[in-house]
Amino acid sequence: MQLFQNRTIRTIFRKRALYFMMIPGLAFFFVFNYMPMYGAVIAFKNYSIKKGILGSPWAEPVFKYFIQFFKSPYCITVLKNTLIISLMKLVTTVPFAVFFAVAMTEVPSVRFRKMVQTVMYLPHFLSWIIVYGIVYAMLSETRGILNMLIKDITGHTVNFLSSSSTFRPLLVATDLWKETGWNAIIYMAAIIGIDTSLYEAARVDGASRLQMIWHITLPGIRSVIIITLLLKTGSILDAGFDQVYVMYNPQVMSVGDIIDTWVYRTGLAQWNFSLATAVGLFKSVIGTILLVSLNGLARRWGESLW
Amino acid sequence: MGGIAVVSNNVLSRSDKAFNAVLYLILAIAFLLCLLPLLYVVSVSITPYSEVLKNGGFILIPKRITFEAYQIFWEDGHMLSAYGVTIFITVVGTALNIILTLLLAYPLSKRNLPGQSFFMLYVLFTMLFSGGVIPKYLIVKNLGLIDSVWSLIFPIAIAPYNVILMRTFFRALPDELFEASLIDGAGETRTLFKIAIPLALPSIMTNVMFYGVMHWNTFMSALLYITDQDKQPLQVLLYGILKGSEMVDSVDYTAPTETLKMTAVVLTALPIIIVYPFIQKYFTSGMLVGAIKG
Numbered sequence: 010m011q012l013f014q015n016r017t018i019r020t021i022f023r024k025r026a027l028y029f030m031m032i033p034g035l036a037f038f039f040v041f042n043y044m045p046m047y048g049a050v051i052a053f054k055n056y057s058i059k060k061g062i063l064g065s066p067w068a069e070p071v072f073k074y075f076i077q078f079f080k081s082p083y084c085i086t087v088l089k090n091t092l093i094i095s096l097m098k099l100v101t102t103v104p105f106a107v108f109f110a111v112a113m114t115e116v117p118s119v120r121f122r123k124m125v126q127t128v129m130y131l132p133h134f135l136s137w138i139i140v141y142g143i144v145y146a147m148l149s150e151t152r153g154i155l156n157m158l159i160k161d162i163t164g165h166t167v168n169f170l171s172s173s174s175t176f177r178p179l180l181v182a183t184d185l186w187k188e189t190g191w192n193a194i195i196y197m198a199a200i201i202g203i204d205t206s207l208y209e210a211a212r213v214d215g216a217s218r219l220q221m222i223w224h225i226t227l228p229g230i231r232s233v234i235i236i237t238l239l240l241k242t243g244s245i246l247d248a249g250f251d252q253v254y255v256m257y258n259p260q261v262m263s264v265g266d267i268i269d270t271w272v273y274r275t276g277l278a279q280w281n282f283s284l285a286t287a288v289g290l291f292k293s294v295i296g297t298i299l300l301v302s303l304n305g306l307a308r309r310w311g312e313s314l315w
Numbered sequence: 316m317g318g319i320a321v322v323s324n325n326v327l328s329r330s331d332k333a334f335n336a337v338l339y340l341i342l343a344i345a346f347l348l349c350l351l352p353l354l355y356v357v358s359v360s361i362t363p364y365s366e367v368l369k370n371g372g373f374i375l376i377p378k379r380i381t382f383e384a385y386q387i388f389w390e391d392g393h394m395l396s397a398y399g400v401t402i403f404i405t406v407v408g409t410a411l412n413i414i415l416t417l418l419l420a421y422p423l424s425k426r427n428l429p430g431q432s433f434f435m436l437y438v439l440f441t442m443l444f445s446g447g448v449i450p451k452y453l454i455v456k457n458l459g460l461i462d463s464v465w466s467l468i469f470p471i472a473i474a475p476y477n478v479i480l481m482r483t484f485f486r487a488l489p490d491e492l493f494e495a496s497l498i499d500g501a502g503e504t505r506t507l508f509k510i511a512i513p514l515a516l517p518s519i520m521t522n523v524m525f526y527g528v529m530h531w532n533t534f535m536s537a538l539l540y541i542t543d544q545d546k547q548p549l550q551v552l553l554y555g556i557l558k559g560s561e562m563v564d565s566v567d568y569t570a571p572t573e574t575l576k577m578t579a580v581v582l583t584a585l586p587i588i589i590v591y592p593f594i595q596k597y598f599t600s601g602m603l604v605g606a607i608k609g
Contacts, residue, residue, distance in 0.1 A: 017429050024429075026503040027422035031434060034419030034473050040458075041451065041470045042441040048450030062453065109345065116338045125342045127595060128349045134587050136532035138554045142580035143352045145557060146359060152573055154355060154373065186348070218334050251534050255554060269448070276449040277539060289447025297444045 052287035074287035091267040094248040097181045099241050105189045107234060110196030111222055129190025137251040140187055176261040180252060195237065196230055203229035239307050243300035246292045268292050360384060360578040384578035394582060396545060397552040400464060404548060405530040408468040412526040413519060415473040416481050421507050424485035442475045452539050466540035467533050467548065477522050484518035485511060524594040531587060553583045
């Protein structure tokens with residue numbers, strides 16, 4: 010035992026350069042990831058800027074701000090919006106991405122496929138505010154090209170950007186526009202990994218291409234689909250701050266306000282740090298529980314998220 | 316048996332032809348859906364607005380071109396200073412990202428390094444749980460970084476996902492390479508710089524791409540940490556241009572507002588679109604080779 014420990018210490022000493030290398034990275038993680046975890050204690054305190062994180066008195070009762078949130082009317086609105094928007098995205102993004110991955114790998118012309126891919130991946134790299142600019146150019150009630158077209162045909166315009174009935178579909182549609190190409194990459198990689206002899210055998214048996222997609226391609230990427238679905242379910246409370254923040258406006262608040270935008274406004278606009286932190290902490294804890302338990306589920310199916 | 320396969324490869328059946336036609340059609344629609352809005356925005360930005368209205372909004376290839384709106388931004392100065400901030404955080408931020416990521420990922424890739432799995436867990440845990448936006452804001456504030464460009468760089472100076480990416484890459488390199496270098500008397504630091512980094516260049520470029528785009532698109536952290544209008548990065552300026560003038564939407568109908576908005580969109584997106592062809596190979600290369608089946 011003594012000898013072993015000495016050997017470990019000697020290894021550590023011999024490899025000290027490796028440990029020194031890690032210090033800067035670990036330090037940044039400590040300051041900007043671990044210190045905020047500790048800072049989250051203000052969810053249980055009456056935080057005041059003057060007294061700081063340590064000096065602020067404990068809230069009475071300790072769960073005061075959690076209770077305040079759950080009893081408030083916006084709690085239901087914000088939670089409901091977050092879940093509905095996330096679920097709407099969840100059930101559309103994966104099928105769309107799988108569909109395009111299959112279409113791209115089935116199309117015979119490699120040059121055509123590459124051209125389509127190049128253009129479909131591009132929106133992923135654009136920020137949400139740029140996408141909003143594009144959406145505005147398309148859908149704005151007074152100047153949007155689509156509305157000009159609608160007006161030419163029907164004589165009136167459609168309020169796409171600030172009506173509560175179109176806001177959630179708008180979020181889903183723009184998310185699909187931006188991310189479908191990018192999301193398809195992982196499924197394409199999985200399809201390419203499928204044993205080609207399966208297709209040859211099926212062809213000899215006279216299977217049609219649709220039959221091959223249904224019986225070989227889709228089952229072949231099933232585990233990847235399950236993993237991505239679980240991963241997305243794990244982050245179901247992230248409905249997308251940037252996207253919602255740049256697109257929402259007072260008219261759609263009732264259907265568009267999500268946890269993240271609410272936390273931002275409560276903390277940074279109303280300076281209610283403790284309440285905002287409590288809600289953020291609630292979201293983090295649920296998110297962690299979801300991720301860990303879903304990974305457990307995935308592991309049981311023989312695939313792990315990490 | 317092989318003969319049948321060859322025949323069915325060369326002579327397409329009618330249903331095969333129909334199937335291909337549907338594929339081409341769907342992908343062509345997706346292609347246009349992604350491309351046309353981008354082209355439209357560019358066209359509006361360089362077309363005199365009277366021309367846009369005359370054509371009922373439909374201008375894809377402008378007949379008359381004006382760079383008036385671009386000139387306005389050039390002379391105004393706000394756009395230039397926002398460009399300055401964004402370019403600074405992109406270049407300096409990405410450089411810091413790469414240095415920190417390499418220095419952490421390399422030791423973590425060593426399987427027999429004592430404590431390696433503990434440090435890995437330390438990194439992974441930050442992906443699982445976060446203290447939230449507000450506590451992070453308070454840390455940044457307590458460090459005196461509010462209204463400093465460094466508030467846009469330091470809090471995202473290293474990302475766990477990229478550490479994992481880099482570590483996986485290092486692990487895939489043959490151990491013998493490193494052993495040989497160490498036996499030759501080179502230290503770990505020398506080995507990292509002389510052996511590991513040159514070999515990891517493709518992976519480093521992938522990380523440069525991810526980090527670089529992240530910095531260019533910085534939005535939320537600037538909303539949080541930058542209150543001084545003159546220090547805002549490009550994305551926040553664009554937000555102000557697009558949203559701020561929305562209020563005057565119904566009041567004035569003079570040409571340039573629309574043109575200015577679209578010009579601001581183009582100016583913000585342009586650098587990404589310019590470097591896009593160069594970075595594209597880092598996420599498609601290797602991944603899609605041999606995509607054609609049968």
